[in-house]
Structures are given as structure tokens and as C-alpha cells.
Amino acid sequence: MINKLLLLSGLLFLTLTLFGQTIHKETRLYAEKAGEELKMDIYKIESESQQPQPCLLFVFGGGFKAGTRDAELYHPYFNYFAKKGFTVVSIDYRLGMKNQKAPGVFNNKPIRNAIAIAVEDLYSATNYLLENAEALSIDPSLIIISGSSAGAITVLQADYENRDNRPSADVLPDDFNYAGVISFAGAIFSTEGTPSYTQPPAPTLFFHGSADNLVPYDKTRFFKMGMFGSKPLAKKFRSERYPYMFYSMEDIGHEVSEYPIQEFLPEIEQFINDWVFNGKQWMIDINLKDMLRKSDTSTTPGNYYN
Template identity: 40%
Template sequence: MKKLTLLLTALLAGMMAFGQDMKTYQYAERDTLNLYLDFYTPEQVNDSTICLVYVFGGGFIGGHRDGKWEKAYFEQLVKEGFMVASIDYRLGLKGAKNLGIFNTEPLEKAVYMATEDAISAIAYLLEHAEELKVNKDYIVMIGSSAGAITSLQTDYALCNGYLNFNILPEDFRLAGVVSYAGAIFSHEGKVKYRNREPAPTMLFHGMRDNLVSYKGISFMNVGFFGTDALVKRFKKYQYPYFARRFEDYGHSVAVAGPLTVDDLLWFCHHYIYNKERIQVDGTYTNLDPATMPPYDYYTPGDLYK
């Protein structure tokens, strides 16, 4: 019992110490909502410290910037030397029903709103860069599911000059994008980076994902392009990327962040610090699909009823 008490005390002390490195800031007000970000700082910060702007998942209908799972993940990232800015954003699909290729307007609106908020959060970080010790050259977007969509879409917006791009400095570029089960929405056909090439991009996706399609889905000029479709475009135009495809997984890859921190560190070293223009692609097989959580093979119909 004494050992257990000491262990619990140590864990609580660690959590308290971690909590002291976090501060909350209001970065915007939208539609009568105050939007906040939680800013986590590692013990040592220098000019090469990477700031991860984290966008939570939840199908644009739920989720929190400060959930238990997220906090545990952030602690892991901070211990590896990352800054983390976990942001709120408006949930534009609350109450949405019957989403599909013939009813994309609600999704487009939700993605637009979330991306607009993400850009505002980045603008806040840049405005307060000196106070927060953020290096504008080392800001990386990272997200899960809806957050991954938002992260990819934010870079897509910046590269194509739409949304509220004008609130950011003209020379601003994301240092990287990390997507766990994400996609890009386009109503102009295949994904095209018109004004400049995308940031180095890291993509994780389950090949049996029915919520955020791994291959993507399109009709006429409207499409929702997942990892497989994006990799094809990156290959064609020789954009740097790092892809991990999981053959027997569905949407559970959205929460693979804590299991892939080593990959993230490798990506940052080679793509961001060394600026290597390389393409890494791997496919993995899960040996026991029965261990997957029930939501692994959910479809949009399971969420938007």
C-alpha cells in the first residue's frame, strides 16, 4: 500500500508539474463564441523549438482541446521538446444529417469555419511570438480526424491564397503538416497547390477508413481527397511527404499520435531541420483486426443521424 501511495503521489506531482507549464489564451471571438488555445511549453526552449498547433478530432460535432487523451499526448510531446498550442474551433456539423457526395455544403462550411479559426490561432501565435518564444519558421499543424482535415486544409488555403490569408504575413509558411486520418475538401477538382507548394506533409491513414475516406470520394468537381489521393498528387509534383498506410485499420488511426512520436521526431529532423526533399511511403498490416475498437469501421451515417 505504501508503494502504491508513493507511486500515486509521484504521478500526481508529475501531472501538477506539467500543468504549471500550460497557459490559456483567448485568440479570437467568432459567432459570439470565445475561442481559446492552451499553450504548453517544454523545460528548455530555443530558436529551433518546434511549435505544434494541435487541432482535436470529433467529426466537427464534438471534441475538446483539453480532453484527457489530448493532455496525456501533449505531455508526451512536451517531454520530447515540442511546444504545443491546442486550439478551439467552431464545430460546424452540429445537427447535420444525411451528409454525402450530393450534400456537401454542410461539410464545406464546417471545414471552412475550422480552417478560418486555425489561421486566426496561427496569427495570434505570430502576434505574440516574442512573449511565447515561438519561432515563426517552426510552426507545424497537427491534427486528428476532423483536426487532420483542418490541418491539411489550412496549408491548402495558405498555398492557394483564400480564406483570411491576409491576416498572416505574406512570407509566412507552415514548417510542416501532420495528419492522422485527414483529407482535403475541394470543389475545383483534384487537389492543386496553385501559388506555392505545400509544406512537408506527414500522413497516417487506415486503408479501411469509412469516416474519412483513405482514397477519397468525388463527383464532378467536388471531392474529399484522403491520403491515397494526396500521395498521388505529391508524387506527381515531387512534393516532400511521409506516409504510413495501415492495411487492416479503419478510423482508429486518427488516435495513433502517441504511438508514432518517434516517426514525428524523425520527420522533424529530416524534413524540417534538414529540409530534405524526400518521399517516404510504407504500408503496414495489423495482425489482429479483432482488437480494433468498435468505431474503427464507422461510416458517416453512424455519426450524422
């Protein structure tokens, strides 16, 4: 508890002293796979203090077929947390759904492969940050992963496979776990029904629209195999007493993968403070109906990929 209080005091000090300072962006190559260079952008405000900072790692969206790590719509998210004393890292990953047909229950091999290589690249980026934590002034015990759409699938899947002791996670250090997960319209692919965790998952913040027809809010399954969205995942967290917070956006489609990154920044920060830094064991479900927001729910895997 003393260490957490010291961390919070340090972050408050950094927030006050760094206000108004310039955010520095550095691009690094973290891996090369199949002839493809994978880079990360590192956003932070340099200060005289050498106190290690928490790291907020972000994975972009785009259906595993498109998207970029430095898309403008993500900048408010990067800048907000950099100014709050975080090292913000946005990464490339290989896009396994390029030129592929729409995934479905009976055509799941391409999407399974796309998720697998995205998770593999996220693990590689994580290892790079761990290996360079001292030089980057990152606290290796406070790496929080977040993602939008395909990126949200990737971060949820990555924490799940690590906590469930899957062979894919063997590349990570034995004693390493992510400190938190933030998902903007994500899901987990499972062949065993609703995912079960061998170890308790990281505290997780879910955002999802109940009318999302691209990434399932509920689940799409054939027997035990399928994609399990935020609703069944939050239900599983509650039944197993895992700390989480779930913003269920009523009657909103897949745009929940984007607009909370700009409009819910204080709420995201509060989640990190309460669940990650202070270790609150809270389980909170919020059903939010925005009567002024009109939603386009026409995007489906069929028309997105074809």
C-alpha cells in the same frame, strides 16, 4: 544549414536539460467569434534558456460536431513533444456540424461550411501565435500544424488554401507558411478534383487506415467536387515531387485518427527532424499491416451524424 544545425543542437540540449521537469499548461483566449470564446492551451517546460522553440499546433477531432482541445487521449502527444523542447498548442474551433445531417455528395454545404470556419479559426490562432511569438518564445518560422480526423481535415485544408493563394488565407502574413503538416486520418475538400498547389505544400506526414469509412482514405467525389483523402493526396505529392511520408494502415478503420498519437511518437518526431528541421526531400510510402490489431470499420457518416 548552419542555422538548422544550431537549432538541432539547441533542441538536443533542451531535451537533456528539460528531462524530468514539470510541464506547465497555460490557457489563453485567442479570439471571440459569434459570441463564442475560442481558447488555446499552451504546454511547455519553462527553462532559463530564452531560445525560441518550434511550435506544434494541434486541432482536435470529432467530426466538426464534438470534441475538446484537452481530451485525455491527446495528452501523451502533448507531453512527449513538450518534453522534447516544443511549445505545444491545442486550440478550440467552432463546430459547424452540430445538429447537422450526414454529409454527402449532394449534401455538402454544411461540411464545407464547417471546414471553412475551422480553417478560419486555425488561421486566427496562428496569427495570435505570430503576434505573441516573442513573449511565448516561439520560432515563427517553425509552426507545425497537426490534427486528428476533423482536425486533420482542417490542417490539410489550411496549408492547401494558404499554398494555393486562396482568399481565405489572406488573413495570414504574406511571407508566412507552415513549416510542416501532420495528419491523422485527414482529407481535403476540393471543387477542382485532386488538389493542385500553386506553391509547394509544407512537408506532410499522413497517417490513414485503408478501411476508413468516415474520412475517405481514397476519395468521394461527384465529377470534380468531393473529399480527397490521404491516398490521392500522397499520389499527387509524389507526382509533383513534394516531400512527404505516408503511413497507409492496411485494413484499419478510422481509429488511425487516434492511436498513432500515442503509439507512433518517435516516428512523428523523426519526421519533424528529417523533413522539417533538416529539409530532407524524401518521398516515402509505408504500407503497414498490423496482424494483431482488430479494427472496427462500421463507422460511417450515416451512423456517426444521425
